[in-house]
Amino acid sequence: MNWFDKISAHAAADLAGKTSRRSLLASLGGVIAGGALLPLLPVDRTFAQEAAEKTPMDSKTCDYWAYCSVDGWLCTCCGGTTSQCPPGSVAAPIAWTGTCLNPSDGKSYVVAYHDCCGAIPCKRCYCNTNEGDTARYQPQRANSVSWCGNGGAPASYHCTTSRVLAIAE
Amino acid sequence: MNWFDKISAHAAADLAGKTSRRSLLASLGGVIAGGALLPLLPVDRTFAQEAAEKTPMDSKTCDYWAYCSVDGWLCTCCGGTTSQCPPGSVAAPIAWTGTCLNPSDGKSYVVAYHDCCGAIPCKRCYCNTNEGDTARYQPQRANSVSWCGNGGAPASYHCTTSRVLAIAE
Amino acid sequence: MSFFGSERSSPAATVAMRRGLGLVLVASMGAGVAASSAQTIDPASLPEPLGVLVLPDKPAGAHWVWFCSFVDYGHGTLVDADSGVVLGTLELGYQGILPQLSRSGDAIYNVGMYFSRGFHGERTDVVEIFDPKTLAKQGEIEIAPKSMRGLPSTNLTTLTDDDRFLLQSFFTPALTFGVVDLALREYVGEIETAGCAHVMAAGSRRFFSLCGDGSLLTVDLDNSGTEKARQRHRGFFDAEGDPLHGTGARSGDVWYFASVRGVMHAVDTSGGQIRFLEPWNFGESDEAGVWVPAAPSQHLAVHTASGRIFVLMGAVPDLEPKPGGYDFHRGLGSEVWVFDEQSHERVDRFKLERGYAAAIAVSQDRAPLLYVTAYKFADIYDARTGVRSRELSDNKELSGTQIMILPVP
């Protein structure tokens, strides 16, 4: 069974069971933005994680707590960290923001998602969570648009960081 | 079982049975030149064809008789024909050549493999046959080098035609 | 080197491809060819002429469609949907989206973003002009390097209804629109918005946009493409409680937009007016969950002649927000729901064969096809029956990740 069959089978199972349909859709939907990531580890991992436990402290997985409104490749898989761009790229100074719950302390934090720019598409560890994502006419929380090219950063997109700004009031 | 597993399984079976190992290797090896074609229909088709019959008269398959020394994407799958480039591309005036046996008349023909250039990588119907393919120090029959960029053609590679020149003497 | 074949591609050769060469049995266009028939070669036909194909006129009743592949450098593939044959491809540039087809049929435009060194170096944004028959580039118009990129939508670029101007979404992150005069082949300039995005044509000199406060902004251009007037029309939608997806679909003078929770909003732009039609709820819950528009990119289509609205729908467990806000609005679809424009009744519900889809579109003829993409695949359905007639797949008819669809009129 190839992975597309797997997806279909899972989709069918999900539809039947109503379990985690949301994460299936979010993961698959997001693939589009990342594009051409097939075969898709994020999808596989999402499936694996439905059975296994969540990994909110592993910053190389989509479950990482601060990644609640990401749409792109994790810089932690590209030679960067959650807040630092990989060597050779340029951090976009302007970012969209999200509000994510840290299960370690039960507090919500404001996270700025800075794209790293000016380097080849990283194409690793694609994640698409969408908590609080808005349409483009409300761009400050819109994760589906490329923020590279803004504020003097080069326009090509490499990966996305998730930089914790402050405790959410 | 994903396609990589399939390949491994087939490879193992081939090694055991010594059947069609050659076509397996040629097909897989060629993937490199075409690159990034995964998941790989040519491989799948090669496998399918080992069980099924050859299709030497179907110009959208690697079995087509005049494709005996191709390394690239078939223009017949990209909007062109065996001898005509797809719209929007430019035919490289200089080509490598091969000699292919036409099973319809039992004659061998000289085939000129003209790359079509100046357009996006077509990335469809990848084939790698290598009959008579030479190293680059004997370039006139070398199919592993890009012929786009030569003779005034643009340097980006789109697909490959297989133009019959003459009956081989 | 002299021993290489070195016949140049010539106009004569380009014409010669139309000759009936005994050899070229397996033509690339048209329907099936007996692939296993023997192939005898007339020695007099050799050497085969080398050339480059030109597209024929689209035959009456034919269904041609562009499937567009996203990310990195994008491209479109022109497919004859009836035969499944690839007719040609068109490069669309960095994170390219969709070409724009002129109503006259005499040009294809693409707003391309390019870098001087692959993915680095100097950025240049251009409107490229292609010949629709040869797919060869005819020229380009440089515009301000501000084009919006990211997840594609059909409503980030548009032509005015007379093909005179092209309007392009900019994002810096200020939201503006670039105006290009296609007749003069000149970049006119930029039109500011106060937080409005997506651009929809509403006449020869008017476009509108959706704004962050739920209003609709109309902008009127003069004959040079400069802003002549603007008006903000308040109360089109609930931007906080149930915002609209930015990708809409047009039926004559009416534009439709679906909200994230499944309310259809429509605006009639006829007669130079803006008239909001009564919104109507089309969402539904059943044993699969709550059905909402599945809007990763292109979830809405209208077949104008029959007045049928097609919506890609997906089921989600519920509409409750997560700690950071709701996240149910960008999933894939598994069904296409068909509504009547007048009655708003759901007249059909097509379960998609593959179980997931990213984008849909409908041809406008009397035997309409429903096009559906699913990344590495595209499927062709009868839009009247929901029966799938053809599957297209990666590395065969397609290449890349298909997420946008543009039927050729």
Add this chain to the structure above:
Amino acid sequence: MSFFGSERSSPAATVAMRRGLGLVLVASMGAGVAASSAQTIDPASLPEPLGVLVLPDKPAGAHWVWFCSFVDYGHGTLVDADSGVVLGTLELGYQGILPQLSRSGDAIYNVGMYFSRGFHGERTDVVEIFDPKTLAKQGEIEIAPKSMRGLPSTNLTTLTDDDRFLLQSFFTPALTFGVVDLALREYVGEIETAGCAHVMAAGSRRFFSLCGDGSLLTVDLDNSGTEKARQRHRGFFDAEGDPLHGTGARSGDVWYFASVRGVMHAVDTSGGQIRFLEPWNFGESDEAGVWVPAAPSQHLAVHTASGRIFVLMGAVPDLEPKPGGYDFHRGLGSEVWVFDEQSHERVDRFKLERGYAAAIAVSQDRAPLLYVTAYKFADIYDARTGVRSRELSDNKELSGTQIMILPVP
């Protein structure tokens, strides 16, 4: 817009990333981190500084390796092979092949081919210079737009042994080499060959090439990079009966090349001389078939200190030609055979776990690793035992189709 985070990346921020922030538990470099430990955040550490990482010095004993991905726009991925952690990536341009690492460690060079408009427009070939710590581009040198592209090989570009000149294979289809002065950052010019391809360094001012008549061509440069002398050394190999694969491997002053049928040819370039060593047959037949070098791209490696030659081998049914000529020479490999440089004995035979491979390379330290790529995967083996220690896969540690390998010295 003012409500967006707009802190600029500054040198201070770049330094700040080296501070031990309580938050950044999951660092990108180094070995495993307790991924499931709780993460408490010191409010005083917020907002986290934004910055760009700089590579550390390679620790003693560390195994860093570039895996290079082919087709379209290529790129290299720098991986810490001991931990599997990605350290960074480098764009290599259209059909990019491999970066060149200076012996001094102060520069990374790439011969990039670019187009002004993605895959169309004006072509520019450049030698790009990158900082090995920041991976930021430092400059570029434009060269003649003649770079050879197609199936990659490690021997299409080289630095002279003193890093002064870069030599690049050209193909128009005349075979020539471009010479670039890296010290002056100038393109010097082109050196004609009479049908010789691949370029191998043999000293500070000498390179050699393989020729279509089975000879070896040496070219000596003067201090400006201009040809000073050339000599053709006949009889290196049988170009008609058993030609050499163009991709060779170097051990000190000796270069090894494998023939398509499995005969090893070696040339000793020491002392400014050219001395052909006795060829030796290393092919073999067994129940799997006839074993030949599996040479889609990079089939040969030498661990110099131990005098071990590694050859990627594949079994083919026979060596008989097809109607158009033999076609067994470009297949994938399934085993790596290990030979002793002195005795020519086969000292080991590693069966590859995945059953197929496209390229191999070996690190030069005392605990050498054998790197193996298989398109969407790369595997790391102990070069002494043939035991696989790590698997890298697409969309996790890698991206694209991996077919070239460059261990960092």
